[in-house]
Amino acid sequence: MSVNADQVRHVARLARLALGNDEIDRMVPELNNILGWVEQLGEVDTDGVEPLTAVIENHLRLRDDVVNDGNVRDDILENAPDAQHGFFAVPKVIE
Amino acid sequence: MSELTLKTITELREGFRGGDFSAREIAEAFNAAVVAGRQLNAYTVETPELALEAADAADRDRTTNSLKPLSGIPLGIKDLFATVGVDSTSGSNILKGFKPTYESTVSGNLKAAGAGMLGKLNMDEFAMGSSNETSAYGPVMSPWKRNDGGNAALTPGGSSGGSAAAVSAGLAPGVTGTDTGGSIRQPAAFTGISGIKPTYGRCSRWGIVAFASSLDQAGPMARTVRDCAIMLEAMAGFDPKDATSLNLPVPQWEAGLTTDLRGKKVGIPKEYRIDGVPDEINAIWDQGIEWLKDAGAEVVQISLPHTKYALPTYYIIAPAEASSNLARYDGVRYGLRDTPEGGNLDAMYAATRAAGFGAEVKRRIMIGTYVLSAGFYDAYFTKAQKVRTLIKRDFAEAFKQCDLILTPTAPSAAFGLNEKMADPLAMYLNDVFAVPASLAGLPAMSVPGGLDSQGLPLGIHLIGRELDEQGVLNAGLAIEERAGFTHRPKRWW
Numbered sequence: 048m049s050v051n052a053d054q055v056r057h058v059a060r061l062a063r064l065a066l067g068n069d070e071i072d073r074m075v076p077e078l079n080n081i082l083g084w085v086e087q088l089g090e091v092d093t094d095g096v097e098p099l100t101a102v103i104e105n106h107l108r109l110r111d112d113v114v115n116d117g118n119v120r121d122d123i124l125e126n127a128p129d130a131q132h133g134f135f136a137v138p139k140v141i142e
Numbered sequence: 143m144s145e146l147t148l149k150t151i152t153e154l155r156e157g158f159r160g161g162d163f164s165a166r167e168i169a170e171a172f173n174a175a176v177v178a179g180r181q182l183n184a185y186t187v188e189t190p191e192l193a194l195e196a197a198d199a200a201d202r203d204r205t206t207n208s209l210k211p212l213s214g215i216p217l218g219i220k221d222l223f224a225t226v227g228v229d230s231t232s233g234s235n236i237l238k239g240f241k242p243t244y245e246s247t248v249s250g251n252l253k254a255a256g257a258g259m260l261g262k263l264n265m266d267e268f269a270m271g272s273s274n275e276t277s278a279y280g281p282v283m284s285p286w287k288r289n290d291g292g293n294a295a296l297t298p299g300g301s302s303g304g305s306a307a308a309v310s311a312g313l314a315p316g317v318t319g320t321d322t323g324g325s326i327r328q329p330a331a332f333t334g335i336s337g338i339k340p341t342y343g344r345c346s347r348w349g350i351v352a353f354a355s356s357l358d359q360a361g362p363m364a365r366t367v368r369d370c371a372i373m374l375e376a377m378a379g380f381d382p383k384d385a386t387s388l389n390l391p392v393p394q395w396e397a398g399l400t401t402d403l404r405g406k407k408v409g410i411p412k413e414y415r416i417d418g419v420p421d422e423i424n425a426i427w428d429q430g431i432e433w434l435k436d437a438g439a440e441v442v443q444i445s446l447p448h449t450k451y452a453l454p455t456y457y458i459i460a461p462a463e464a465s466s467n468l469a470r471y472d473g474v475r476y477g478l479r480d481t482p483e484g485g486n487l488d489a490m491y492a493a494t495r496a497a498g499f500g501a502e503v504k505r506r507i508m509i510g511t512y513v514l515s516a517g518f519y520d521a522y523f524t525k526a527q528k529v530r531t532l533i534k535r536d537f538a539e540a541f542k543q544c545d546l547i548l549t550p551t552a553p554s555a556a557f558g559l560n561e562k563m564a565d566p567l568a569m570y571l572n573d574v575f576a577v578p579a580s581l582a583g584l585p586a587m588s589v590p591g592g593l594d595s596q597g598l599p600l601g602i603h604l605i606g607r608e609l610d611e612q613g614v615l616n617a618g619l620a621i622e623e624r625a626g627f628t629h630r631p632k633r634w635w
Binding site (some may be wrong): 076080081087100129 | 389
């Protein structure tokens with residue numbers, strides 16, 4: 048499988064990356080080069096092989112079922128580019 | 143430079159405890175070395191006041207006989223670790239100015255053990271790179287030069303390039319690194335120091351900026367194997383804040399060190415003899431085999447049949463996880479925000495990310511997004527996870543015949559800056575020997591073996607069974623004793 052400029056533009060849109068046309072054009076061969084290389088995995092017979100989910104056997108723990116907002120609102124907002132009235136502020140989303 | 147900056151953590155601990163020098167003297171010596179070493183670009187932030195503060199506490203604790211394991215030892219911390227009140231930017235413009243209000247578990251553990259912090263260490267952006275050249279702060283210079291009379295600037299390796307350069311140049315006696323696909327071991331090899339990536343889950347990932355969560359592990363880098371054992375003991379431990387943290391006691395690795403390898407079997411994987419690798423790399427590998435035999439180990443030939451598929455597997459899984467992890471950098475909660483004139487929220491996301499991420503990070507986000515996208519997920523991501531199962535199974539089979547695996551760390555000595563930046567695949571191939579152990583979550587270590595004909599360090603790589611850091615450290619120490627590697631880069635900075 049290889050990708051063309053339109054597909055790269057689509058992926059950039061999915062990834063929320065504003066890429067210019069020249070960046071897209073540069074990426075097409077780069078991505079195809081990498082994708083072509085990883086496709087050698089097609090040679091490996093993986094019939095009946097389970098995909099790996101946990102690299103080291105571990106049991107997922109349960110925490111106590113209690114509501115806890117951490118009480119760290121100001122810490123969380125500390126590094127926000129724009130915080131107002133105890134919230135993250137963003138450009139208007141409703142016209 | 144002060145004699146103190148030439149000492150190992152072990153020697154500093156001994157001298158400080160014995161009253162030969164104070165913790166303040168140690169901190170002042172390293173603070174001065176950090177300033178004198180600015181040309182190397184190893185540190186992104188210097189925190190001399192924090193080093194002194196911890197030193198003064200250590201000196202006080204010495205008078206009251208309440209010393210902690212790392213009292214008096216100043217360390218460098220890779221910029222990937224969140225450190226409270228100190229810029230933590232992961233080598234990226236998108237996190238410029240980010241000052242965490244919390245401390246990563248691992249750096250917090252080191253501080254609780256009495257260690258001071260000299261500063262934050264330069265690295266490849268979000269740990270994506272093998273040469274430290276993708277950093278928004280510019281590349282780190284290796285303190286090493288070739289002996290050909292030229293003055294070519296060399297890479298210290300990556301992604302923990304600042305960490306490696308700092309230890310090698312005496313700008314810190316020990317440092318933290320992180321390893322996703324070789325980022326502790328390859329830079330350790332390139333700069334003639336030691337570094338260990340423990341079993342996945344030994345060190346908490348909490349507060350370490352996530353790159354590929356199923357692979358990321360923190361570990362120490364230092365001048366000696368014993369120093370690594372001392373640091374790892376302080377760094378490791380169960381943390382309820384990391385869902386993959388292993389709830390196991392931390393072994394006393396330092397006390398358990400021995401170089402008597404009688405009864406141990408060391409496996410040599412035939413698939414690691416690959417075409418195009420310089421003879422000197424194979425020669426240092428063969429030398430390592432002889433040293434382990436001399437320490438009493440028995441050497442057996444083993445096979446890890448899926449070795450050649452490890453890198454392509456990694457370059458699906460790591461970018462896939464990265465594209466997901468890096469979705470959080472959207473200009474809302476921290477770091478950079480770029481809002482185009484009249485742009486909506488979506489335009490802000492896309493502009494912020496385009497402005498904040500460098501080329502390699504964008505490339506990996508694109509690859510990761512593509513392999514996870516509708517219609518391609520099974521062909522790429524699920525396939526890679528299946529091959530990862532086979533790679534893990536290869537190791538499980540091999541460890542039925544041996545206790546440890548010995549290989550070279552990297553397929554070359556340090557290369558020059560700009561030598562591989564134009565060709566991502568050539569850069570990726572640098573981690574060919576390091577990546578399989580990462581995919582299997584196994585403890586692995588690089589120790590210096592010797593110098594090549596150009597006078598550059600070469601590393602020897604040991605891989606152990608899961609949770610057998612002790613076996614890896616012991617074999618590393620056996621090599622260290624026999625290699626007698628005391629070379630230091632000649633000071634030019």
